[in-house]
Amino acid sequence: xxxxxxxxxxxxxxxxxGGARVVDGVSITASAGRIxxxxxxxxCGKSLTALSILRLLPKAARFTGGTVExxxxxxxxxxxxxxxxxxxxxxxxxxxxxxxxxxxxxxxGEQVEEALRLHRGLGSAEARREAIAMMTRVGISDAExxxxxxxxxxxxxxxQRIMIAAALICRPKLLIADEPTTALDVTIQAQILDLxxxxxxxxxxxxxxITHDMxxxxxxADDVCIMYGGRIVESGPVDxxxxxxxxxxxxxxxxxxxxxxGPRKVDLKTIAGVVPAAGTWPDGCRFRNRCPLADEACxxxxxxxxxxxxxxxxxxxxxxVAELA
Amino acid sequence: xxxxxxxxxxxxxxxxxxxxxWPVALIAMFVAAAIFAPLIAPxxxxxxxxxxxxxxxxTVSRTFHYWLGSDELGRDVLSRIIxxxxxxxTVAFASVILSGAVGVCLGMMAGYxxxxxxxxxxxxxxxxxxxxxxxxxxxxxxxxxxxxxNVILVLVLTRWPRYARVAYGQTLAVANMPYVRLSAFMGxxxxxxxxxxxxxNIIGAITVVATLEFGLMVLFEAGLSFLGLxxxxxxxxxxxxxxxxxxxxxxxxxxxxxxxxxxxxxxxAINLIGDFVRDYLDPRIH
Ligand SMILES: Nc1ncnc2c1ncn2[C@@H]1O[C@H](COP(=O)(O)OP(=O)(O)OP(=O)(O)O)[C@@H](O)[C@H]1O
Ligand SMILES: [Mg+2]
Numbered sequence: 094x095x096x097x098x099x100x101x102x103x104x105x106x107x108x109x110x111g112g113a114r115v116v117d118g119v120s121i122t123a124s125a126g127r128i129x130x131x132x133x134x135x136x137c138g139k140s141l142t143a144l145s146i147l148r149l150l151p152k153a154a155r156f157t158g159g160t161v162e163x164x165x166x167x168x169x170x171x172x173x174x175x176x177x178x179x180x181x182x183x184x185x186x187x188x189x190x191x192x193x194x195x196x197x198x199x200x201x202g203e204q205v206e207e208a209l210r211l212h213r214g215l216g217s218a219e220a221r222r223e224a225i226a227m228m229t230r231v232g233i234s235d236a237e238x239x240x241x242x243x244x245x246x247x248x249x250x251x252x253q254r255i256m257i258a259a260a261l262i263c264r265p266k267l268l269i270a271d272e273p274t275t276a277l278d279v280t281i282q283a284q285i286l287d288l289x290x291x292x293x294x295x296x297x298x299x300x301x302x303i304t305h306d307m308x309x310x311x312x313x314a315d316d317v318c319i320m321y322g323g324r325i326v327e328s329g330p331v332d333x334x335x336x337x338x339x340x341x342x343x344x345x346x347x348x349x350x351x352x353x354x355g356p357r358k359v360d361l362k363t364i365a366g367v368v369p370a371a372g373t374w375p376d377g378c379r380f381r382n383r384c385p386l387a388d389e390a391c392x393x394x395x396x397x398x399x400x401x402x403x404x405x406x407x408x409x410x411x412x413x414v415a416e417l418a
Numbered sequence: 419x420x421x422x423x424x425x426x427x428x429x430x431x432x433x434x435x436x437x438x439x440w441p442v443a444l445i446a447m448f449v450a451a452a453i454f455a456p457l458i459a460p461x462x463x464x465x466x467x468x469x470x471x472x473x474x475x476x477t478v479s480r481t482f483h484y485w486l487g488s489d490e491l492g493r494d495v496l497s498r499i500i501x502x503x504x505x506x507x508t509v510a511f512a513s514v515i516l517s518g519a520v521g522v523c524l525g526m527m528a529g530y531x532x533x534x535x536x537x538x539x540x541x542x543x544x545x546x547x548x549x550x551x552x553x554x555x556x557x558x559x560x561x562x563x564x565x566x567x568n569v570i571l572v573l574v575l576t577r578w579p580r581y582a583r584v585a586y587g588q589t590l591a592v593a594n595m596p597y598v599r600l601s602a603f604m605g606x607x608x609x610x611x612x613x614x615x616x617x618x619n620i621i622g623a624i625t626v627v628a629t630l631e632f633g634l635m636v637l638f639e640a641g642l643s644f645l646g647l648x649x650x651x652x653x654x655x656x657x658x659x660x661x662x663x664x665x666x667x668x669x670x671x672x673x674x675x676x677x678x679x680x681x682x683x684x685x686x687a688i689n690l691i692g693d694f695v696r697d698y699l700d701p702r703i704h
Contacts, residue, residue: 149603177605186600194596198618198701204597211604243701 098165099124100266100299101146106159108141108150113372116141117323123267123299128289130310131303132346133320134368139303143269147180164266181208185260186269194256195244202240205259212263227258231288250281257288264296271303286313307350311335319343322369322379325397329404337415339406341384344417385417386410438694441687448684452503459497460485464652467492472670487672490662498654499677505566505655509639513573514632520574521581522624526612528582529589540586543579551576552645559647569639569648577631584627588620622696629692633685656681
């Protein structure tokens with residue numbers, strides 16, 4: 094289902110913090126009805142990339158290049174007021190901290206209504222009706238009673254659903270979810286993932302989901318962007334990437350997925366070496382000091398090249414990745 | 419056993435229930451006394467009876483029956499307390515509400531807007547906190563002359579920074595919460611964010627400050643009146659009766675003690691109501 098025009102098109106986005114390019118030339122496209130996963134180790138710049146879409150970067154960070162388009166309109170050129178109209182309306186975001194995203198002193202229903210009131214100026218009866226409908230849609234049973242409850246009266250999973258309902262109330266074209274399930278237990282995690290799948294299908298929402306859990310990616314995503322050191326090192330359809338990874342980092346990441354017949358869960362940290370702190374990456378390919386295939390060629394930045402249908406990788410040795418155990 | 423526990427719970431519940439209402443009743447009583455002072459007070463609060471000076475409670479002298487004793491000029495202490503409630507309550511309520519409103523608005527603005535707004539407001543707070551209240555009082559009386567309104571003015575000018583400090587600190591913490599940022603990102607105006615998200619989250623702390631300030635305001639009014647800024651003798655206020663009565667504590671304890679007791683009850687009631695209001699505003703408690 095490749096729409097002629099993607100919902101989200103980020104091109105060559107660059108973000109600097111204190112002179113270090115913590116996000117360097119990132120391009121991501123998301124089409125209607127597709128789930129794109131942005132994957133990488135902690136600190137590789139996933140959240141910054143996502144926040145830059147709606148210009149929500151922290152003060153220390155500077156957007157230094159690239160464009161962000163939403164359905165053909167250039168978000169990165171909009172005024173703050175225009176952008177405020179887009180936030181929570183056409184583009185919704187679920188932050189990494191789930192519970193802190195709800196006001197402890199406001200009833201759940203009111204919080205779901207917030208975006209409706211700000212963007213549509215609905216009256217309270219109408220807004221409440223829509224809120225309850227949306228809460229029911231995200232799987233909250235007895236929504237009318239729940240709408241009157243405060244966050245402290247609700248379970249973590251319920252709070253997460255309230256947040257998702259609040260994010261979806263204006264029927265956004267694009268939903269950005271920053272690690273929407275990390276804080277939840279496995280059962281609820283599965284329910285939330287189901288919910289996102291359902292959303293993609295029934296509402297045609299484009300979803301950009303950030304995670305460092307390859308299991309979630311396999312389960313949920315249509316497309317994957319693998320990030321390392323602020324750059325996209327490999328991107329493509331999830332099947333292609335899982336079957337034939339063409340970047341050594343992707344290959345190693347995949348090895349961390351626990352398999353039923355393999356050894357017990359292996360942690361991401363089992364990739365040799367540690368992620369260098371932002372700004373202390375080696376020249377050229379930023380992964381080369383941890384890469385088993387690295388040689389002199391890697392001192393030059395490898396370009397992102399097509400290695401299959403919609404499948405790109407940034408590695409001088411993409412043909413040798415299969416040799417890796 | 420379980421019957422015993424159940425009984426204890428209902429007893430303590432009953433206690434909690436009544437303890438919620440008597441402070442309200444008490445304050446209502448004080449307010450009513452202040453409003454209807456001319457109807458309630460047995461005598462003119464300024465009528466002197468030099469023969470009946472410093473008489474203990476219950477004394478009858480000439481046309482006076484001193485239920486709560488008489489003062490150094492033979493005035494009826496009960497009547498003076500009732501009339502004094504007018505001044506004391508007006509000053510306390512007005513100065514707490516006004517200084518609270520000013521302080522909370524400025525404090526929230528400083529904590530939410532940050533940048534130069536924060537710098538300017540918080541420097542002004544520092545400056546105001548460092549000006550001695552007495553100095554400000556003397557300047558005000560020199561420039562504007564003495565009046566009840568000027569007492570309130572001085573109290574507002576000297577007390578708002580305390581609310582501003584608390585509101586500022588609390589706002590800093592709340593304004594960084596994702597739900598506040600989210601609302602602002604979606605184009606909610608600063609006023610809306612502050613009223614809907616920030617104020618409800620900081621009002622508990624503000625209430626604590628306000629209830630503490632309330633009793634202080636009654637005493638400060640006395641101090642300012644003593645300096646000649648506030649109401650002038652012979653007008654009665656609790657503070658004024660207290661400060662004169664202090665001189666006669668050894669031979670006429672009732673002059674200072676009884677308005678003191680009223681003040682104590684009032685402050686206690688305000689504190690209990692403050693607790694109640696704070697709990698009421700927090701859905702996690704009630
Ligand atoms: N407010 C900030 N001030 C300074 N540096 C920051 C700030 N936010 C992020 N960074 C730095 O930018 C880099 C990328 O951060 P980002 O939050 O995008 O990582 P992430 O991939 O989302 O990690 P995680 O999986 O832990 O959420 C990190 O090195 C981080 O230290
Ligand atoms: Mg992150």
